[in-house]
Amino acid sequence: MNNGLERRLAAVIEDQIRDLPEPPSALFDTITRGAVRRRRRTRLVRAAAVGVAALALVGAVALVPVLHAGPGPTTVGTPSASASASPSVSAPTSSGSATPSRTTGIVPPASADRLPDFGAAKPIAQVWPKAVVNLPMTVNGTSIEPKAILPGNRYLVGGVGTADPALRIYDASTRKLTTIEDGSGVGGGDVIGIAGDRVVTVSPSISFVLELRATRLDGGGTTVLARPQAPIGAKVNIAAVTRDSVVWSLIVNETSRPSGGAFPWEGRYVGLYRVPVTGGPVERIPNGEGFTTSWHIPGVVNTIHTWDAGPATGQLWDLTTGERAAYTRNPRMATMVCVTLDWCGGTSVDKHPAVQRFDGSGFVELQGEGAVAPLPGGRFARITYDTKHPIVADARMSTGAMFWDLKTGRVGSADPVGAGGHDGITSYTVGGSFAKWDIENTGYVLLDFGRIP
Amino acid sequence: MEPIEGFEDFVRARMPSLYRFGYALSGSQHDAADLVQEALIRLGAAWPRVRRRDNPEAYVRTTMVRLHISAWRRRRRELLVSAVPDRGYTDAALAGIDERDDLWRALAKVGPRQRAVLVLRYYEHRSDEEIATMLGVSRGTVRSQAARGLDRLRGGWNADEPARTCGGES
Numbered sequence: 001m002n003n004g005l006e007r008r009l010a011a012v013i014e015d016q017i018r019d020l021p022e023p024p025s026a027l028f029d030t031i032t033r034g035a036v037r038r039r040r041r042t043r044l045v046r047a048a049a050v051g052v053a054a055l056a057l058v059g060a061v062a063l064v065p066v067l068h069a070g071p072g073p074t075t076v077g078t079p080s081a082s083a084s085a086s087p088s089v090s091a092p093t094s095s096g097s098a099t100p101s102r103t104t105g106i107v108p109p110a111s112a113d114r115l116p117d118f119g120a121a122k123p124i125a126q127v128w129p130k131a132v133v134n135l136p137m138t139v140n141g142t143s144i145e146p147k148a149i150l151p152g153n154r155y156l157v158g159g160v161g162t163a164d165p166a167l168r169i170y171d172a173s174t175r176k177l178t179t180i181e182d183g184s185g186v187g188g189g190d191v192i193g194i195a196g197d198r199v200v201t202v203s204p205s206i207s208f209v210l211e212l213r214a215t216r217l218d219g220g221g222t223t224v225l226a227r228p229q230a231p232i233g234a235k236v237n238i239a240a241v242t243r244d245s246v247v248w249s250l251i252v253n254e255t256s257r258p259s260g261g262a263f264p265w266e267g268r269y270v271g272l273y274r275v276p277v278t279g280g281p282v283e284r285i286p287n288g289e290g291f292t293t294s295w296h297i298p299g300v301v302n303t304i305h306t307w308d309a310g311p312a313t314g315q316l317w318d319l320t321t322g323e324r325a326a327y328t329r330n331p332r333m334a335t336m337v338c339v340t341l342d343w344c345g346g347t348s349v350d351k352h353p354a355v356q357r358f359d360g361s362g363f364v365e366l367q368g369e370g371a372v373a374p375l376p377g378g379r380f381a382r383i384t385y386d387t388k389h390p391i392v393a394d395a396r397m398s399t400g401a402m403f404w405d406l407k408t409g410r411v412g413s414a415d416p417v418g419a420g421g422h423d424g425i426t427s428y429t430v431g432g433s434f435a436k437w438d439i440e441n442t443g444y445v446l447l448d449f450g451r452i453p
Numbered sequence: 454m455e456p457i458e459g460f461e462d463f464v465r466a467r468m469p470s471l472y473r474f475g476y477a478l479s480g481s482q483h484d485a486a487d488l489v490q491e492a493l494i495r496l497g498a499a500w501p502r503v504r505r506r507d508n509p510e511a512y513v514r515t516t517m518v519r520l521h522i523s524a525w526r527r528r529r530r531e532l533l534v535s536a537v538p539d540r541g542y543t544d545a546a547l548a549g550i551d552e553r554d555d556l557w558r559a560l561a562k563v564g565p566r567q568r569a570v571l572v573l574r575y576y577e578h579r580s581d582e583e584i585a586t587m588l589g590v591s592r593g594t595v596r597s598q599a600a601r602g603l604d605r606l607r608g609g610w611n612a613d614e615p616a617r618t619c620g621g622e623s
Contacts, residue, residue: 005603010575012556013477017576023472024486031468031490032461035497039457 103341104378106406108355110362116411118366118383121402124412124447131451133434135170135444139177144170146444147191148199149433150217156199158191159183167191167199167215180219193241195277200225200241210236212246214277226275226282240293240300242319245274247285249292249300272300274319291317316341328360337374343406345372345381353383372404379407380449382414382435403435405452412447460500463509464493471513477572478521480561492516515587518573522565522588559606567602570595 109115125132135146135155143164144157155170157177165183170176180199193200198214215222228236228248240247250271272288275281291300300317312331316338317324327338333356336346341358348354352365353372366372370385381404403412414435437445468489475485496503496513503512560568566588573579573587581595588595 005607006575008556009571009606013572013576016557017473017477020473020476023468023489027486027490028464028468031464031493034490034494035457035460038494038498
């Protein structure tokens with residue numbers, strides 16, 4: 001410590017700490033009980049690791065603030081705490097296989113009396129047994145973590161932890177692991193999507209240069225696609241993968257304001273940029289001003305509904321098909337996401353999970369407090385239920401509750417085998433094809449949405 | 454529920470200190486409680502192994518640092534404004550307290566990674582090597598982040614200009 005600023009900084013921190021009140025009285029009990037509960041579980045979801053798959057932590061949880069998961073609500077018609085669990089990370093499939101914002105004909109019921117009986121949801125292993133896949137956590141001594149489902153019973157897997165940044169292909173038929181990028185040259189990265197024969201990654205959270213990369217799935221090498229830069233006062237919004245490009249946007253005048261314990265960020269979107277996944281020059285997308293990348297579709301949106309005071313209308317622009325469409329937010333809908341031209345899900349102004357049609361009609365609230373998060377493609381949704389935070393006033397906890405197949409009306413409890421709830425975070429990204437649970441001493445359980453007929 | 458042997462004693466003894474550390478990291482009592490809670494629950498779940506092989510205090514502090522950084526990132530991504538670059542924010546509920554000192558307020562505008570480096574250096578008095586291990590980065594990165602964080606403080610001590618960002622903290 002050799003200058004005035006450093007000494008002053010140390011003193012200021014000490015001063016502030018000295019004035020800090022004692023920890024909340026309930027914190028001790030919450031911690032000790034929470035630790036016992038978590039330890040006693042025979043199945044344990046490892047909480048989403050720092051920097052690992054963080055890029056996938058965007059979609060479903062867009063609608064619910066999370067640092068904790070907790071017991072479900074007691075409202076009749078919602079799942080009990082023991083019947084709910086939160087899988088952690090899902091990963092992209094080929095963006096070409098994801099149904100973007102086209103009309104699918106799949107819509108939620110337009111009246112509450114036609115909703116499924118969510119309270120009677122059975123574990124996913126019973127509801128969709130053929131879609132549940134078990135994978136090992138270790139292959140020949142190498143720890144793996146599924147990142148994407150590939151054709152031919154193969155899986156894109158990453159290493160576990162910062163010590164192993166490699167990307168590999170796991171062939172579940174032969175149980176063979178093949179390295180396609182050892183990470184020694186480019187460092188670790190988070191998978192954000194697959195485009196054709198390449199997986200797109202971005203530099204991990206504990207890195208200080210934003211770098212987009214594409215790695216050939218056949219092991220043919222990694223290409224640095226771009227190092228997006230922002231001018232003074234602007235920020236780079238994280239990229240989305242379309243069929244053959246990686247897209248990012250610039251945002252200026254970014255602002256935030258508290259909203260239910262979270263801090264939504266908005267700003268003015270001033271440009272869209274694209275680079276081919278095969279490499280090449282970065283180009284500005286014409287007429288991209290006013291749009292920003294979305295994790296829910298292979299395209300962009302012009303607004304983000306993270307609080308109920310937001311705009312009443314918005315636009316989706318599917319960069320894969322070029323289709324652009326305007327939607328209307330029902331006045332009773334607060335947070336909201338649309339992934340197809342058919343319907344949108346979110347949280348009502350009364351904090352209930354809620355759905356609506358693309359044009360704002362058909363607004364329906366579910367019981368309990370929480371959110372409906374449409375999964376990419378619009379056929380499936382994840383419903384989360386919130387509970388009040390036991391310590392922090394006005395903050396909320398959330399717990400993954402169930403998956404809803406809007407095509408068949410079937411509902412599966414977000415608990416792979418019905419053995420109890422877990423803390424954790426459910427998420428997905430563009431083209432999201434599976435939910436994942438980490439089962440201690442057993443392996444991974446995947447719910448592969450692509451296997452649900 | 455049966456208590457975890459030795460864990461409750463550890464929590465009782467160390468929680469206040471960890472809470473203060475969480476506050477230094479986050480600048481928010483709410484976030485400090487969140488960090489302590491999640492990090493200690495994780496420690497409790499791994500208690501026998503950690504107690505046998507590692508230093509529980511170091512384990513939980515490292516967990517808090519990484520949670521802090523990832524929670525920030527996660528929160529932003531959850532809200533779909535998924536910017537990789539990040540920056541600090543001010544807990545409005547604590548604004549009155551924060552304003553007692555301009556430097557503390559300026560610290561609130563430093564991004565979580567740089568703030569973590571500064572807190573570990575000047576509050577925890579950690580070496581750059583220890584910080585590098587905790588953050589999973591090189592010592593050079595720690596030094597550069599500390600320098601940038603201090604630059605940010607110099608510039609933001611009495612200024613309110615948004616920081617320049619281009620794929621990372623500046």
